[in-house]
Amino acid sequence: MGLVCSTAQLACLCGSTACSFCCSQCPSCRNSTSTVIMYALMLMLGTIAACITLAPGLQESLKKVPFCTNSTNYIPNSFTIDCQSAVGYLAVYRICFIMSIFFFLMSIIMLRVKSTKDPRAGIQNGFWAFKYLLLIGGMIGAFFIPEGSFGPTWMYFGMIGGFMFILIQIYLINMFAHFWAASWVQKYQETESKGRYAALLGCTLLNYVLSFTGIVLLYVYFTKVDDCSLNKFFISFNLILCLIISAISILPKVQERQPHSGLLQSSVLSLYIVYLTWSGISNSPDRECNPGLLGIIAGNDVTAQNQMAFDKESIIELVIWFSSILYNCLRIALKFDTKKDQDNGAGDQSLIDNEVEGRNGDAEDGSAKVWDNEEDGVVYNWSFFHFMFALATLYVMMTLTNWYKPNSSSLETLNSNAASMWVKIISSWVCTGLYTWPLIAPIIFTNRDFS
Structure with a gap:
């Protein structure tokens, strides 16, 4: 309507x-x-x-x-x-x-x-x-x-603004994951439906399979046996973070205070962390360790790797961006209904x-x-x-x-930018913190009300 x-x-x-x-x-x-x-x-x-x-x-x-x-x-x-x-x-x-x-x-x-x-x-x-x-x-x-100087100056505004929106996007994804998990767990507890349980288990396994597959592909295409140590660190460290948030979500003390918390929510965040890791290292200026999507497809064709293109990575990022905007608009549209029902019946x-x-x-x-x-x-x-x-x-x-740096004198930096790499990698770490803190805060500060 x-x-x-x-x-x-x-x-x-x-x-x-x-x-x-x-x-x-x-x-x-x-x-x-x-x-x-x-x-x-x-x-x-x-x-x-x-x-x-x-x-x-x-x-x-x-x-x-x-x-x-x-x-x-x-x-x-x-x-x-x-x-x-x-x-x-x-x-x-x-x-x-x-x-x-x-x-x-x-x-x-x-x-x-x-x-x-x-x-x-x-x-x-x-x-x-x-x-x-x-x-x-x-x-x-x-x-x-x-x-x-318009391009270089506006690039830094764009990078700061893009980072800030990623933080908002992380918050919205956290909220969506929490709402999804709480809704499905509650309905399963009320109905004890086998179909609901199968859907809950299936979505959780699917998210973890996609996350694990993404990690493997990152090791295969963005690392080398004797090189790419920075990429290895990013991938390995974020893999450990995914394991940590999954373990925290099912701790007995966490489940006692937040019974709707579970692996479904952590699986969504793990998948998003893997995506941010890929998005980050795909902006690395080190071409030996960053073939990029076009480079993986085109092999060693440097021209194809660095051409201006609306590639699959951009499409995935725009899909996530559009989903975040749509989810926020729906929250606003439904907010008045909830408030009115509470106030008036x-x-x-x-x-x-x-x-x-x-x-x-x-x-x-x-x-x-x-x-x-x-x-x-x-x-x-x-x-x-x-x-x-x-x-x-x-x-x-x-x-x-592609987080392009204007006025670059080298064609090889057309689709790469070290600053954007760090923006996205740091965002993945912030994502972990924003998810973990609400789970462990009630355990650490037992005298405070986090309801």
């Missing part, structure tokens, strides 16, 4: 007639839900636009963009710009620059908004045509930004009807199609929501460009 209402809001970009028609056809929905979906749609459309710039057929056309054709007029001799091999990456930088600036500005504007009675609520929930025109105009204008239909009637007056009969459910208080923190989307944009930028 929220998607239908958001489609109606999107129709408002085309004019009042289209808006009135769509609003008259769609069912009633909450303002918070439709707004969240609209911003998620905006982020997705911007991501698609950035992906399009990496299409092989567009590279020749993109070499005619202003920041390439005018580069010799603006760039000092100390900088180099490789529009022949990396123009798509540099275009992604500019598109994501505008999107992240937009969300950062929205985050600042929405600071300390408590309800829709605040005058700034109209900016959050409306003016969609202006927002889209602002983004499109900004993206076009960004192609006129001379390269100079799920069966009090009269209260719900009173809330729906006559809030916004969008329809001709005076009833609201997209009705305001945040007059008494916002369902989610608007400022942090936009801040998270800004970080998500920076993460997308770094993912699509």
Whole structure:
């Protein structure tokens, strides 16, 4: 229903007639839900636009963009710009620059908004045509930004923002794993269904088999018998961490205080840690120990290993990114339902009807199609929501460009960056800490309430 209402809001970009028609056809929905979906749609459309710039057929056309054709007029001799091999990456930088600036500005504007009675609520929930025109105009204008130090400087912003989003992503994956494990364990305990037990056991085994397979493949392709000691350390250390969190999750004292904790949750986190390990070492600048996906397929073809490409690693990262964004949006959309049921009772239909009637007056009969459910208080923190989307944009930028370092004088560093390697490896260690601490904290600090 929220998607239908958001489609109606999107129709408002085309004019009042289209808006009135769509609003008259769609069912009633909450303002918070439709707004969240609209911003998620905006982020997705911007991501698609950035992906399009990496299409092989567009590279020749993109070499005619202003920041390439005018580069010799603006760039000092100390900088180099490789529009022949990396123009798509540099275009992604500019598109994501505008999107992240937009969300950062929205985050600042929405600071300390408590309800829709605040005058700034109209900016959050409306003016969609202006927002889209602002983004499109900004993206076009960004192609006129001379390269100079823009690429290297924005890369560091992207790396910091990408790291911060990985931390948020880790938190969301932790929450999802906990919710999944708690839900399935509770239902199994209530029903003692053999099918539920088989599903629980099967998913756990599948995650561990995939994790173990990933570790083996990392040893095979990213290490050598007499070399690659750093890669060996990363893989071995993270393997030990996976074993530790699995053991901690089934400790008797942990089970006593958190009976829903178990191997399903730790298996999800182990799989994610293995993924972060692979993603990290695949950004290593040491080409002897990092063949990369294209290198594994193409053998020793250095050109194929270092060409600008939207490879399988980027696709996997984007799938995880999209899943995190979708999960967070669903949490926000369902949050009001849970709160309302707790406050009013799920069966009090009269209260719900009173809330729906006559809030916004969008329809001709005076009833609201997209009705305001945040007059008494916002369902989610608007400022942090936009801040998270800004970080998500920076993460997308770094993912699509394989954490590319602009103005590099060597073709061999096109798809590798030591800083990004450490960002992802450290993120895997942080992931372990964020999962383990809530399990052991009640045991260490017995006098505190962690409920």
